[in-house]
Amino acid sequence: MEDSYTDILVIGSGVAGSYAAMHAASLGARVTLVTKTRLLSGSTRWAQGGVAFPSDSDDIPSHLRDTIKAGRGLVDERVSKTILTEALEQLGHLIELGVHFDPDPALEGGHSKPRVLHINGDESGLHLITFLHDHLPTEVSTLENHYAAHLISDGSSVAGAVFWKDGNPGSPLAINAGSTVIATGGIGQVYSFTTNPAESTGDGIALAYRSGALVRDMELVQFHPTVLANGGLISEACRGAGAELINNRGERFMKRYDPAGELAPRDIVSRSIYQETLETGGVYIDLRPIQDFAHKFPTVYSSIVALGIDPISDPVPVQPAAHFLMGGILTDDFGATSLTNLYAVGEAASTGFHGANRLASNSLLEGLVMGSRAAGKAVESSGSASLQKPEPTAVPGTPAEVRRHIRTTMTKFASVARDEKGLSTGLTKISELPISTARNAAEAETENLRLIALMILNGALKRQESRGSHYRTDYPEMRVDAMHIEQCNLREDSARD
Ligand SMILES: Cc1cc2nc3c(=O)[nH]c(=O)nc-3n(C[C@H](O)[C@H](O)[C@H](O)COP(=O)(O)OP(=O)(O)OC[C@H]3O[C@@H](n4cnc5c(N)ncnc54)[C@H](O)[C@@H]3O)c2cc1C
Structure with missing residues (x-):
């Protein structure tokens, strides 16, 4: 088996992995960032809504309250406070690096005020991740088309992973590492109807589980309420901007389920749509109340038009689809898992920030903050790693x-x-x-x-x-x-x- 060594091995090149790689390199570590397909893969590039940053330090308690309220008793208050407090530091860092956020924060479901920052309208994820990839320091080596097949582990600690080049077990590459960071994203592909891309097959969670890591709250899967028949997503921001949900009888119904109406948290909106679909045969989103819709939401507009529907004149049929995993590999507030020298960040991790229901646009934020926190700890602990020989x-x-x-x-x-x-x-x-x-x-x-x-x-x-x-x-x-x-x-x- 071919093998190599790196200080920090990051598996997954979405927001969490790329930001972790960037930070680890800034601390002087040699980093290898690996993805099973292309660097531009995973859910991050599809994120439309943006990143939920507290507007300023005075807004942290209110952002925390909204996060806790949406999470229904399972949000870890201490971890969440840490993430929200460090959010402003990371926002400053990104601006310093040259990320241009749109000037007006957007209001999204479950937030008590507009605080979601977009980058170039509804293509926030694509612009953020392309920017991060373009700014990876030279200390980060990237490897595309390498599938992480298993961790190098003795059941209590991890010392890297074995990859299959082009998905082929016949050409394995063992990357030994001081610390290993799993950033492989979510699990949406376990459902027929999902907003997640083909890469979201839960690999990192399965690998960690097989090696003995604790996973937590795997049943907590968030369903996005407003998804088109082609898997295209009508972002929460559309409801924030005035879109209305109507049933097959043409009635607005959300106020019957929650006083916040269309801006209720996702779980309530998904269930209401599910119920109204059972009772009346279908649910539609009416985007006509949004002035200048095609200009404000170009990505959403084009996925609707691709279905042969004109949202400027007609309401659009929608249904809930698997969207985000709140559970995952159990970590502490530095991304450390139950196995020594194994870290998990982003959607693959369960930090306690999302509780039983993620607040809109809190996940890119978590990926950024936890990516940087885990990188710091991973670099610190990588020297203490005792390397194991990878076994076939x-x-x-x-x-x-x-x-x-x-x-x-x-x-x-x-x-x-x-x-x-x-x-x-x-x-x-x-x-x-x-x-x-x-x-x-x-x-x-x-x-x-x-x-x-x-x-x-x-x-x-x-x-x-x-x-x-x-x-x-x-x-x-x-x-x-x-x-x-x-x-x-x-x-x-x-x-x-
Ligand atoms: C359509 C859509 C819209 C969204 N909108 C928003 C939003 O507006 N705001 C927000 O905060 N969140 C949003 N989310 C959620 C958010 O995008 C994700 O939670 C977040 O991007 C996950 O980032 P990540 O870095 O953890 O993983 P991902 O971005 O999913 O990246 C995973 C990476 O791991 C790699 N990988 C997976 N398995 C392996 C393997 N075996 N070997 C090697 N590499 C592997 C993949 O190739 C990929 O590079 C949205 C999600 C979707 C799907």
């Missing part, structure tokens, strides 16, 4: 054609509304799927999706309540005691207060 490992795989079955099963039994019978049926169906040794990255990814599906189903069965994005029709109330659900493949799963 058989990576589990599931035939790629099974992927469709996993996705339809999850969509049917574990999406916006869940119950014991459906979740148990889903668990049986997914548990029965065949596993063998992966012959390529597609099979390894499919097995990762299978593992993620099991984690979601197990967590959803254990969470016998409705909280945030997790809605159980058989347990419609929120429990008084808020609990996290941890899972680990090396010990019994547990629920903790």
